[in-house]
Amino acid sequence: MSEKTSRISGFHTWSVEDRIARVADFAGLGEGERTQLAAPSNIGAELGDHMIENFITTIAIPVGVATNLKVDGRDVLVPMATEESSVVAAVGNSARQCYESGGFTTSMSGTEMIAQIQLLDVPDPHRARLVILERQAEIAEICNACDPVLVRLGGGFRGLEVRLVDTPTGTMVVTHIIVDTRDAMGANAVNTMAERLAPDIARWTGGTTLLRILSNLADRRVVRARATWTAEAIGGEKVRDAMVAAYQFADNDPYRAATHNKGIMNGISAVVLATGNDTRAVEAGAHAYAARTGRYRSLTTWEVTAEGHLAGAIELPLAVGLVGGAVKIHPTARALLAILKPGSAEELARVIASVGLAQNFGAMKALATDGIQKGHMSLHAHNIAFAAGAVGEEVGEVARRIIAAKAINEEAAGRALADLRGQ
Template sequence: MMTDDSNPTLPSLRTLPLPKRRDEVARLAGLAREEIERALATGGLDCDTADAMVENALGTLALPFGVAPGVRVNGVDYLVPMAIEEPSVVAAASHASKRVRSAGGFKATVDPSMMVAQIEVHDVADPAGALLRIEEAQTELVRRANEAVQGLVARGGGAKRVSTRDLGDGMIVTHVHVDCRDAMGANLLNTVAEALGARVAELAGGTLGLRILSNYCDERITRVTASLPVDALGDSRTKGIDAARGIARASLFAERDPYRAVTHNKGIMNGVDAVVLATGNDWRAVEAGAHAHASRSGAYRPLATWRLSDDERSLEGQIEIPLALGVVGGALRAHPGARLALALLRVTSAAELAAVAAATGLATNLAALRALSTEGIQRGHMALHHRATAAKLPR
């Protein structure tokens, strides 16, 4: 989040040398310059911390840590931290967000932080009876679950309900639906699944199998929209209406062809993953859940779509994506770079972080589709790629 007194005309960070860029970001974020220096001095993570975080650590592998300024979501401007190695992604997010910001910014809604803990039971002789007994024991199971995560319950979260499914061949699965509040929730969900496993197997009359969370959080969906007048998409080389029509056609292409949809979604995840990684969240879980959601109809589909209005005066975009993110727990406590990222964002909840991440993904999608449908993707991308590598490669 940017400070309330920040200039509505955002600075062109790319024209500043790196030290001046840090000064400007510190000013915009209301941080001391030393906080940025301290967090990023060793790539955001020192070797001793890395050794405590993973097994057999040898050191750290740094990624560029950039920022996209002025991403406006629900009327609030954010300095969005992005950790990514690919050239042009931060620039794309910044440029597209500037276009959307001039038209009022992104609008986001976020579902409650509901996640699923799964308990699988096999060798069930009477699946229909097992499902009935488990459903009748719902009150007991919810109580047992909440006894296992009392800290979460104290924060207003916890298990809310139980559901069951027959998977065939004597295998059933029980879902415990848990409100994880501002945590991503993996450890909480696994704790719940293990606490209830034996009792669920007893009720089912079968053999206890896996007890683990699901990373497909289809009850934790983030939706973001953007509306731009077509003139906002033009430049000296391309008329706005031509760019808008090209973007809408590119969207339709992704909706009809899974080969294109995969690359379309990759462009979305460029933005989403960069925010998720910068903030110390689990980008592999986010990727898996996003692609599962893209396939929920039985065919692989784009997560974001763009349409021209009937009068061709505006371009309307929307994204729907499951996002299980946290602003407490996990790597956030240990990773100085992740803590800096959250300090730059100044978000107050996991839902707010999800809204910003999804908006950034919609921004990188818009930038990619505009480039593809006008000058071609290589013009800007390869210029930045050559700048990034020409002077850095070993001789």
Template sequence: MDGFEKYYRKNWEQRLEVLIKQAKLNKQQVELLKINAQDPNLGETMIENFITQYSLPEGLALNLVVNDKEYLVPMVTEEPSVIAAASHGAGIVKRVGGFRAKIHERLMLGQVVCENVSDAVALQTYFKENESSLLDCANQAHPSIVKRGGGARWLRSRVLAADLVSLDLAVDVQEAMGANMLNTMLEAVAQKIISECNQDILMSILSNYATECLVSATCQIPVNALAKNGISGEKIAAKLAQASRLAQLDPYRAATHNKGIMNGIDAAVLASGNDWRAIEAGAHAYAAKDGQYRGLSQWYVEGEVLKGELTLPLPLGSVGGSISIVPLVKVNHDLLNFKGAKELETVIVSLGLAQNLAALYALVTEGIQKGHMSLQLKSLAVSVGAKDTEIAQVVQLLKQQGLRDSKSAKEILKQLRKE
């Protein structure tokens, strides 16, 4: 694009000037970018072609009790009612003892993918016979993690096609999420395979499908604690279990079911400084682990108790990457008050189950819109220009008249101002 040649070599001020010179933005719009930039030096450190910081609201989910400890959970999201729902679901479970959560294992996986393989059996034999030296090679590429008690743990090979074989490496990354660490190890192993086997390598890269980094949350709720608005707890529990069953049977429902879970998880992962895109990708892959995409959580009734459970691949870090350089992340870690990546994982998987409980509870009782609507109407009022002193009145009149569109909101605001 004309005017943007070697844009990455320009400093921040020069990049903004280009936007004006090329008539992409006017001076007033560029001034808005400057106002929101907050810390240009940090932005330049984190990404390429930095122009500004894009802000999202952050709030606290309350009531979350996991393994007998209560947490304040920072969440970053733009979607109305997500934090309210997380707090509501957590509150229901808090009153009956809280969530129980456990780590199954915490290893990250990466792949060295061999291509143009002429004899897959022979290559797999080489991997098996040289497992110890391949693991040593990986550890030598990142000795500092070995000193901290981590490092490469095991290998496995998988034939993906007649000419493609994946060598999978499992690594204990300790407190980091470990992407860069793992990629360094994988590239070292790839070079060893090239030199010893004269084997072509397609790529060496971590996998975000972290099946060796699973964490589970469970809860038990007496059905009588679920009663609401004249509906018995027994009936609501049965409907919750049926809604869970629906998400196991129907991928169309499962996608929305899981999106609700990830509403909470993504928001908390983002606030913690971790890579929410990696977590999202791994979770959805795990939802299809048996060949059909299904709901990630399950709810069922046993006797007089509703039981819920959620297991996810959740490779989070407490150090490294943006975690170490974004000041607000440190504040969020202090708010959350956790010790280490494993505890963080137990908190966030439990938050996901709380989010899911609140969504299903609303769906099978009053419907999802009632909880959403107040915040959505508030956003609508702001979008049509209502000031702080006018928002509540606009929302109230929209509710009274059963209106939900911007044209009606504008008319109501116009009438208010005339009065």
């Protein structure tokens, strides 16, 4: 048998079946593993092969529906794609506790994206900055000509910024073109405009353009959501004050803030993924925004109202779309969007921000009262029971036993399952 090698010429041109066979041979996979890789999913192999390179299979992520959400007066059911226990339940429970006090109220700064054009080797950067700004009308024409459909839909070029960025190798001149991308996330549109504009900027200034790419710090696409939970609904003033103290900890300590914001993104990324949007772009923008003051802080704020209730708010950039990319071609994403029925990309972003705030409320309340493990591990115990081989009604019973024994691990689940079957 020849030596195994990952150097496979033309792998992308092979059929999906041949790719699976080659990978299985390389890795020494058994028949069960080969069958699993070839198993059908809710997208066909042809679409999967179209979406990414060297496609061999799909990996299913469970999709649940968060209930009880009222956003700007509209009741919504929100699809969430996540593998983590308790995320969907936390959002629904949190939304239920503020439903009677009006649910979530949102606003958004707009649907504008930024593309950056990096200019190097400029002997007079201050003059170059002014030269570029003087060409704004011409730049608008160049950018809008790249996407006339976007312009017809009410989007297109909106403004220009030119920044001088000092680096160890000299001053860079960085041009920001600001584009309203409407119901698209907009990466392809703004990147195309930046590519088209770069040679002109180089010619006007005598410099050398290098990077031409959007920024995922979409701070012109900031969405805000707020809600109020009555002290009575959340368990009294002691719980309220503990939650405010938990927020203060996160806002003043980056070690806590990282986990605090990760919990927020548990909810946000689950909706972003379910709707076929770019989770990595949203996460990058959110974490960069959390550090905009020079230190990493909470994406949410929590305070006590004059009436003694708990008020929470979230503010972060959310670049999501309803057209283009996987949103347009993934049939499950389209079906899940049909459940949510957002009238625009802005409305989708408002719902997603509300989910993030609800998720943060649920996590902080759990931490400030029973601890995060009680609810999370209760759900996790069912996963452990399933992994140990429990089926049907056995899953719930094995989970109950290992929770009672405070031994939520696969070894304990195996013993509990053996005892159960021995009975």
